[in-house]
Amino acid sequence: MNAANIGIIGVGKLGFSLVQGLVKSGYPVSSIHVFDKSKSMLDRAAELGLKVCGSLEELVSFSNIIIISVRPNDVEGVARELAKIRVEGKKVISTAAFVSLRALEELIGTPSVYRAMPNIAAEVNSSFTALSPPNRKDIGIEKIFSYIGVVEWVDEQVLDALTITSSSTPAVVAELMDAFVLASLRAGVPLDVARRSVAMVFQGIGKLAEQKELWSIRNTVATPGGTTVRLLQKLYEHGVKEKLLSALVEAYEEFSKKLGEYREKEAKKE
Numbered sequence: 001m002n003a004a005n006i007g008i009i010g011v012g013k014l015g016f017s018l019v020q021g022l023v024k025s026g027y028p029v030s031s032i033h034v035f036d037k038s039k040s041m042l043d044r045a046a047e048l049g050l051k052v053c054g055s056l057e058e059l060v061s062f063s064n065i066i067i068i069s070v071r072p073n074d075v076e077g078v079a080r081e082l083a084k085i086r087v088e089g090k091k092v093i094s095t096a097a098f099v100s101l102r103a104l105e106e107l108i109g110t111p112s113v114y115r116a117m118p119n120i121a122a123e124v125n126s127s128f129t130a131l132s133p134p135n136r137k138d139i140g141i142e143k144i145f146s147y148i149g150v151v152e153w154v155d156e157q158v159l160d161a162l163t164i165t166s167s168s169t170p171a172v173v174a175e176l177m178d179a180f181v182l183a184s185l186r187a188g189v190p191l192d193v194a195r196r197s198v199a200m201v202f203q204g205i206g207k208l209a210e211q212k213e214l215w216s217i218r219n220t221v222a223t224p225g226g227t228t229v230r231l232l233q234k235l236y237e238h239g240v241k242e243k244l245l246s247a248l249v250e251a252y253e254e255f256s257k258k259l260g261e262y263r264e265k266e267a268k269k270e
Helices: 013-024 039-046 056-062 072-085 101-108 120-124 139-146 156-167 169-186 191-209 214-221 227-237 240-269
Strands: 006-009 032-035 065-068 091-094 113-117 127-132 149-153
Touching: 006 013, 006 056, 013 032, 013 039, 013 120, 032 039, 032 056, 056 072, 065 072, 065 139, 072 101, 091 101, 091 139, 101 113, 101 240, 113 139, 113 156, 120 127, 127 139, 127 156, 139 149, 156 169, 156 240, 169 191, 191 214, 227 240
Parallel strands: 006 032, 006 065, 065 091, 091 113, 127 149
Antiparallel strands: 113 127
16 A cells, blocks of 8 residues: 555544544554654554654654644644644644634645544544545545545535534434433343444434435335334424424534634734
8 A cells, every 4th residue: 555654643532533543444554653742642542553753843754644633722832833843745634623724824834734524433434524625625635534434525614514513413423322222221122232223223324314315214114103103203292303403503503603703813813
């Protein structure tokens, strides 16, 4: 495999998920270097056989592609350090929410900056990853994120929206799955069987949803007068779908407000 040399800054929850997915997909560990201020995080990465760097300078010298996977509040500090090291000729990708392409370009001092919005399903090579900007599509970057799942190039404003509807969604789906597991337990299903059953149902419906409309899947199962129809009626009576939609919309509105405030701060720094 003619693999690009990747340097990952930050191997916390998301960064480590990326690393795990790359390794599981067969990406050569010799082509992945990592750096993190936390020794425990680095020790965990080293257990996978990855090269642990003692400094950003070491990581940059090795890497053709640099992935910044730290919290939004830490991005500026990392970007300023990269600017001091000089990263001309290298591609820099940030997985952080809020921090815009424009801000990254100004902080780092290079136009070869991208944003990526994956999710923790990268660990099992099933992430949906949004990449931006679409007017500078890069085959090498797309290939790297294709190792951990599906890739879509989108405008930056769409990528920002996907913070709620894609990156944060695994937590919501996990809550829904947990409700099904608990219901199964109440019905007398053993825990291990309940977990496998629910996991396979969600996995299977996810695959079907790529090929069919959601209403079609629902109608296929919901035969008149059957158990599924009665179950759906109970969900409608409790307003489950409406309440979930309202919660998602409210969460997105709060995120949009925070994003706007972040953009205002960025503008003042220019």
